[in-house]
Amino acid sequence: MALASPPTATRPFRVAVLGNPNAGKSTLFNALTGLSQKIGNYPGVTVERKAGTLTGSDAAIELIDLPGTYSLAAHSPDEMVAVDFVLGHIEGEARPDALLVVADASNLERNLYLVTQLLEADLPVLIALNMVDVAEARGIKIDATALAQRIGVPIVATRADRGRGLPELRVALGRLVATRSVPRPTIAYVEPAALTAGVAALASGAAPAFARALGRPLHRVELLRTLVDVDGHAEERLLKQFDRATLAALLEPARTAAGAMVPLSAIEAQGRYRWIKQLTAGCIERPATPLPNWTDRIDGVLTHRVIGTLVFAGAMLLLFQAIFRWATPAMEAIGSSFKWLASTISAELPEGALTSLLVDGAIGGVGAVVVFLPQILLLFLFLGLLEDCGYMARAAFLMDRLMTHVGLSGKSFIPMLSGFACAVPAVMATRVIEDRRDRLVTILVTPLMTCSARLPVYAILIAGFVPARRVFGVLELPALTLLALYALGIVTAMACAFVFKRTLLRGPPPPFVLELPSYKWPSPRMLAAQLLDRAKAFLQRAGTVILAMSLVIWAAGYFPRDAAMAAGFNAERAAIRAHPAGSGADAIELDAIALAAIDAREAALHLEQSALGRCGHAVEPLFAPLGWDWRITVAALAAFPAREVVVSTLGTVFSLGHGVDEGSTDLRDALASAQRTDGSPLFTLPVALSVMVFFALCCQCGATIATIRRETQSWKLAWFTFGYMTVLAWVGAFATFKVAGWFVA
Amino acid sequence: MTTLDQLRPGQRAEVLRVAASTSLAQRLAEMGLLEGASVRMVRSAPLGDPIEIELEGCHLSIRRADARGVVLRDD
Ligand SMILES: Nc1nc2c(ncn2[C@@H]2O[C@H](COP(=O)(O)OP(=O)(O)O)[C@@H](O)[C@H]2O)c(=O)[nH]1
Numbered sequence: 036m037a038l039a040s041p042p043t044a045t046r047p048f049r050v051a052v053l054g055n056p057n058a059g060k061s062t063l064f065n066a067l068t069g070l071s072q073k074i075g076n077y078p079g080v081t082v083e084r085k086a087g088t089l090t091g092s093d094a095a096i097e098l099i100d101l102p103g104t105y106s107l108a109a110h111s112p113d114e115m116v117a118v119d120f121v122l123g124h125i126e127g128e129a130r131p132d133a134l135l136v137v138a139d140a141s142n143l144e145r146n147l148y149l150v151t152q153l154l155e156a157d158l159p160v161l162i163a164l165n166m167v168d169v170a171e172a173r174g175i176k177i178d179a180t181a182l183a184q185r186i187g188v189p190i191v192a193t194r195a196d197r198g199r200g201l202p203e204l205r206v207a208l209g210r211l212v213a214t215r216s217v218p219r220p221t222i223a224y225v226e227p228a229a230l231t232a233g234v235a236a237l238a239s240g241a242a243p244a245f246a247r248a249l250g251r252p253l254h255r256v257e258l259l260r261t262l263v264d265v266d267g268h269a270e271e272r273l274l275k276q277f278d279r280a281t282l283a284a285l286l287e288p289a290r291t292a293a294g295a296m297v298p299l300s301a302i303e304a305q306g307r308y309r310w311i312k313q314l315t316a317g318c319i320e321r322p323a324t325p326l327p328n329w330t331d332r333i334d335g336v337l338t339h340r341v342i343g344t345l346v347f348a349g350a351m352l353l354l355f356q357a358i359f360r361w362a363t364p365a366m367e368a369i370g371s372s373f374k375w376l377a378s379t380i381s382a383e384l385p386e387g388a389l390t391s392l393l394v395d396g397a398i399g400g401v402g403a404v405v406v407f408l409p410q411i412l413l414l415f416l417f418l419g420l421l422e423d424c425g426y427m428a429r430a431a432f433l434m435d436r437l438m439t440h441v442g443l444s445g446k447s448f449i450p451m452l453s454g455f456a457c458a459v460p461a462v463m464a465t466r467v468i469e470d471r472r473d474r475l476v477t478i479l480v481t482p483l484m485t486c487s488a489r490l491p492v493y494a495i496l497i498a499g500f501v502p503a504r505r506v507f508g509v510l511e512l513p514a515l516t517l518l519a520l521y522a523l524g525i526v527t528a529m530a531c532a533f534v535f536k537r538t539l540l541r542g543p544p545p546p547f548v549l550e551l552p553s554y555k556w557p558s559p560r561m562l563a564a565q566l567l568d569r570a571k572a573f574l575q576r577a578g579t580v581i582l583a584m585s586l587v588i589w590a591a592g593y594f595p596r597d598a599a600m601a602a603g604f605n606a607e608r609a610a611i612r613a614h615p616a617g618s619g620a621d622a623i624e625l626d627a628i629a630l631a632a633i634d635a636r637e638a639a640l641h642l643e644q645s646a647l648g649r650c651g652h653a654v655e656p657l658f659a660p661l662g663w664d665w666r667i668t669v670a671a672l673a674a675f676p677a678r679e680v681v682v683s684t685l686g687t688v689f690s691l692g693h694g695v696d697e698g699s700t701d702l703r704d705a706l707a708s709a710q711r712t713d714g715s716p717l718f719t720l721p722v723a724l725s726v727m728v729f730f731a732l733c734c735q736c737g738a739t740i741a742t743i744r745r746e747t748q749s750w751k752l753a754w755f756t757f758g759y760m761t762v763l764a765w766v767g768a769f770a771t772f773k774v775a776g777w778f779v780a
Numbered sequence: 781m782t783t784l785d786q787l788r789p790g791q792r793a794e795v796l797r798v799a800a801s802t803s804l805a806q807r808l809a810e811m812g813l814l815e816g817a818s819v820r821m822v823r824s825a826p827l828g829d830p831i832e833i834e835l836e837g838c839h840l841s842i843r844r845a846d847a848r849g850v851v852l853r854d855d
Binding site for chain 2 (some may be wrong): 105106108110121142144145148173265266267298300301303304305308330331334335338339340341343344427431432433435436437439445469547548549550551552553572
């Protein structure tokens with residue numbers, strides 16, 4: 036195996052950052068690289084590639100954050116990338132020059148397992164002994180100096196979330212660059228004879244055939260993985276080159292040479308743990324009786340049969356109340372600043388296309404969406420808190436049994452819960468699911484979870500049309516409606532998963548092993564950084580996609596403008612001005628009312644005659660069974676690329692319909708006063724509910740479809756998701772409209 | 781023959797062998813579920829499955845059906 040070419044002045048020293056999940060790897064990586072991170076993708080696979088330059092060091096070092104992994108025996112795409120990266124098997128990626136392994140000091144033996152495997156990669160290794168504070172709190176004492184000497188690699192104690200030990204780590208990285216010394220353990224690893232014999236047989240037997248098929252030599256680590264792993268990634272890669280029988284025949288001599296009665300994977304684990312015991316003997320000191328453990332006590336409550344379930348439900352309820360109550364002041368402030376901006380501009384500029392473009396198109400459209408920033412941030416804050424303190428894994432633990440009823444595992448629950456924030460990261464979060472079928476089913480149903488972009492639609496319609504009555508004393512009907520819409524998303528997702536798991540993607544429930552990390556105080560700094568990211572992304576979207584869509588919708592709703600029609604209305608107005616009703620205050624008011632009525636009629640007629648209006652009329656029959664008129668139809672159609680556009684479209688459509696000079700940014704009033712041609716109110720409760728249900732079930736999100744296509748490498752699945760959800764949405768909205776109609780009548 | 785799924789909450793025992801040779805068994809072995817390891821049943825989930833076990837200070841959740849493949853030393 037050729038080593039990577041040495042770093043030069045133009046190529047920085049590349050250090051891959053590895054570690055078990057939850058060891059604090061991301062925290063450490065962020066602290067070491069600061070703002071210099073570049074996020075991309077590995078070619079062919081969909082795993083995120085995060086790289087950054089080491090800050091605060093003279094040496095030019097590029098750090099690459101690899102996905103968390105327990106071992107080099109890869110079973111998921113994420114682990115596969117970590118292993119391939121270390122061995123230099125990723126196209127277009129040079130082999131790293133060194134490895135930085137993040138190990139959790141409170142759980143050191145298990146974390147050293149990965150270290151023992153990485154020591155065989157022929158690369159310089161540096162260990163960051165992280166979470167030293169947690170270890171200390173548990174009364175665990177570690178002699179890092181002695182341990183470092185035995186393993187033959189430098190060890191630096193760190194506390195990543197507070198930045199402790201980072202200067203020392205930077206120095207150690209700099210030294211690693213200078214010396215490039217590979218590990219020299221003073222206590223040697225005695226590899227189990229079965230493995231040594233097996234790999235030797237493989238190297239002299241099948242390895243050349245493998246190398247020919249793959250077009251490159253195989254590192255010993257890869258041969259070991261091929262020999263040992265059950266349904267592992269190394270074997271899978273070879274199965275793309277050889278059929279099953281040929282591969283089995285090629286591996287047979289090596290397995291015979293190993294001659295073991297026990298599975299080789301158990302032999303490997305035993306061998307490595309024996310070594311780890313020797314390495315750590317006398318270096319790790321534990322209290323004879325474990326100190327009282329908070330995690331255990333908290334878990335006693337949070338995973339309790341009754342209390343745990345209640346806490347879970349209570350937390351969810353609290354979230355929905357909070358979204359409606361606590362976000363209000365901030366939302367009102369944002370809303371009134373947009374309103375002020377709109378009225379200032381319409382007062383300053385002459386009436387006409389440009390003013391309408393600015394006020395109704397840009398400000399009306401973007402403002403209608405930006406108002407929801409506080410609610411969306413609250414939602415992300417809540418989910419971030421759950422994730423950061425370690426509750427998410429408990430949620431998977433609590434929900435696993437329920438998920439098996441629909442044929443999935445608790446692991447699918449976490450992506451689905453993240454779907455409450457946004458389907459795009461949620462679909463990406465399915466990578467932790469090893470089983471392909473489970474992963475696909477989870478991807479197909481995750482967009483049904485109520486993402487934050489649906490919130491604006493719900494918020495505006497609920498606030499406008501669901502009476503703010505109290506039920507059961509404390510709960511308010513609007514909050515309950517919101518909860519019901521979330522429940523609708525969940526129940527539909529489960530039902531669809533059930534159906535898919537029994538039809539398209541049939542298969543047994545996959546194996547399940549899940550680590551329940553100890554509870555932690557969430558780190559405010561991490562949370563704040565996350566929220567800032569989210570806010571930036573949201574505003575960026577509002578400033579680009581949504582602004583663009585708003586302007587397109589505005590233009591489609593403003594043009595073509597019939598000059599003859601405008602002249603007719605102008606004549607009507609001129610007539611009133613020429614012959615005022617009188618000179619008294621009453622008479623002047625009468626005139627004003629008459630003028631306003633003409634304005635409104637003109638605006639409505641213009642809109643109806645516009646490109647947008649004609650398009651809406653053309654497809655109206657398709658949506659009429661849902662109780663919609665052409666304006667709602669237009670808004671829903673415009674929302675297919677990004678569902679939050681619906682709010683700005685409604686804003687544009689209904690404010691245009693209200694007369695430009697009114698400059699109404701108060702969408703809620705505009706909707707409430709909207710009428711059908713016969714003069715009856717447009718938005719009755721059944722119509723509002725039907726719109727909400729449609730948005731609950733429809734996949735109106737170009738980004739989600741693109742992500743599904745990227746994650747599954749299949750356009751078919753992406754369009755299937757879109758298709759089945761659209762059908763569901765139509766049927767659901769139709770049923771809602773009919774049923775609610777009976778109740779209201 | 782006692783298996784891991786039969787332990788009562790709070791009860792601790794020593795692993796005799798892991799009967800399966802699946803990828804799950806490999807993952808558990810890598811996490812330290814090996815002959816001679818000491819495991820504790822912490823609790824089962826509210827709906828009875830999965831269970832939470834403690835292994836060398838680390839908490840893992842596995843299904844009852846898989847725990848049945850972990851044979852414990854009787855004493
Ligand atoms: N107490 C303590 N917490 C830490 C330390 N390093 C990271 N954390 C926290 O551990 C949690 C998991 O860290 P993260 O970086 O996401 O882990 P990863 O899965 O390895 O990327 C986060 O809540 C961090 O704030 C540490 O040294 N001490």
